[in-house]
Amino acid sequence: MDFRPFELDLEEPFTTAQGTITSRDGFLIRVEHEGVIGVGEATPLPGWTESYEDCREALEAAESAASEGSGAALEAVEETAAARHGVSLAIADLYATRAARPLYQYLGDASRVARVPVNATVGDADPDSTAQAVRRAVDRGFRSCKLKVGSRSFDDDLERVQRARSAAGEEVELRVDANGAWTFDEAVRAIDELAEHDVSIVEQPLPGGALEGHAELRGRGVRIALDEGILEHGVDAICSAEAADVLVLKPMALGGLDVAREIVAWISELGIEPLVTTTIDGVVARTAAVHLAAAIPDVRPCGLATGDLLADDLGRDPVFIEKGAAVVPQAKGLGIDDIWGATE
Ligand SMILES: [Mg+2]
Known part of the structure; x- marks a missing residue:
């Protein structure tokens, strides 16, 4: 597993209970297994999730734990919602890709939803x-x-x-x-x-x-x-x-x-x-x-x-x-x- 930071400017400043933000700052996450890649995103929104710093720390811990398997990586982000979102999404994307199914069919049943x-x-x-x-x-x-x-x-x-x-x-x-x-x-x-x-x-x-x-x-x-x-x-x-x-x-x-x-x-x-x-x-x-x-x-x-x-x-x-x-x-x-x- 690896991850890297990103910063996306907002069209208009956005006010949350924690103050006004002008960009969404987060992390793109990648997992790889036998040549198949899965990606995830952790974009913390303070007030709703952990802080940016806590998210980064949790992802670092997950990166270290990932050598022991995806269960260990998920455990490292258990308490941080955005980091867990990113890691679990990358894993789900990888599994769905390997199964050659769109993610929604991997999450739900096999019926097609247009x-x-x-x-x-x-x-x-x-x-x-x-x-x-x-x-x-x-x-x-x-x-x-x-x-x-x-x-x-x-x-x-x-x-x-x-x-x-x-x-x-x-x-x-x-x-x-x-x-x-x-x-x-x-x-x-x-x-x-x-x-x-x-x-x-x-x-x-x-x-x-x-x-x-x-x-x-x-x-x-x-x-x-x-x-x-x-x-x-x-x-x-x-x-x-x-x-x-x-x-x-x-x-x-x-x-x-x-x-x-x-x-x-x-x-x-x-x-x-x-x-x-x-x-x-x-x-x-x-x-x-x-x-x-x-x-x-x-x-x-x-x-x-x-x-x-x-x-x-x-x-x-x-x-x-x-x-x-x-x-x-x-x-x-x-x-x-x-x-x-x-x-x-
Ligand atoms: Mg609402």
Whole structure:
């Protein structure tokens, strides 16, 4: 196993709870066995994963341990989600490549999946611009739009939702993501209005720490999705508290595709719906997330159209976003051309 660092500039600065970032810094990982190569990506997002330094240290430990086998390499990254994502992905890519199957078939069953539906994300903007952005997304074929809310006044956001619904027509799914911006009373009021505009999902209406609150918000006509809440409490506590109808799964933050797959199996049995998204990653991790979504039967539109947020990338993107769907690569493994050689 070996790895090397990379830095990818973002199109626009991105604000997380830990501050504003202008680039995504991470590591490309390669494993090789009997001439077959697998690649993975570890792109830590502080707040969601370990720090960059901790990620690098964990990968160094995995590199040393790898001579004892892939189990030892994985053990070295057990506590660091992004590093584990990278190492486990490289191993999975290698196995899938050796089996001459696309990664999603290696993760799931053998049936062919051509496309996975994706949602458009509409950032914060005034009501006019919001309506225009929704219209553009619908014209490009998106059947699901997610509006970021919570950055401006409550009434402005409600007006944006109303305008978005008029622009989208009745058939397009609308969701909102409040990123934890609302109080409980605001959320109750918002959900009544959102239900009237046939918004299907509200993501993280209350801060990540709120479990009881989210449980109480369920059943009011709009399904409750948790994203930041998973980071705060873990999937186990959310399920016990019956705090979500939908969980937003970020493979990089969860420690890898295999971990995400286990969570999907487990929550599906409880009737909780999984959605897959990224932490604004390079092409290797984004493509991996597409394969994960393709391995989930009848997955609902996922947040996988995030490549545009990067100003540069690790290599050619094998995934086309077309008419509101990601076209799933059918080549063996991840389906990415020699990216290690290309970035050398
Ligand atoms: Mg979210």
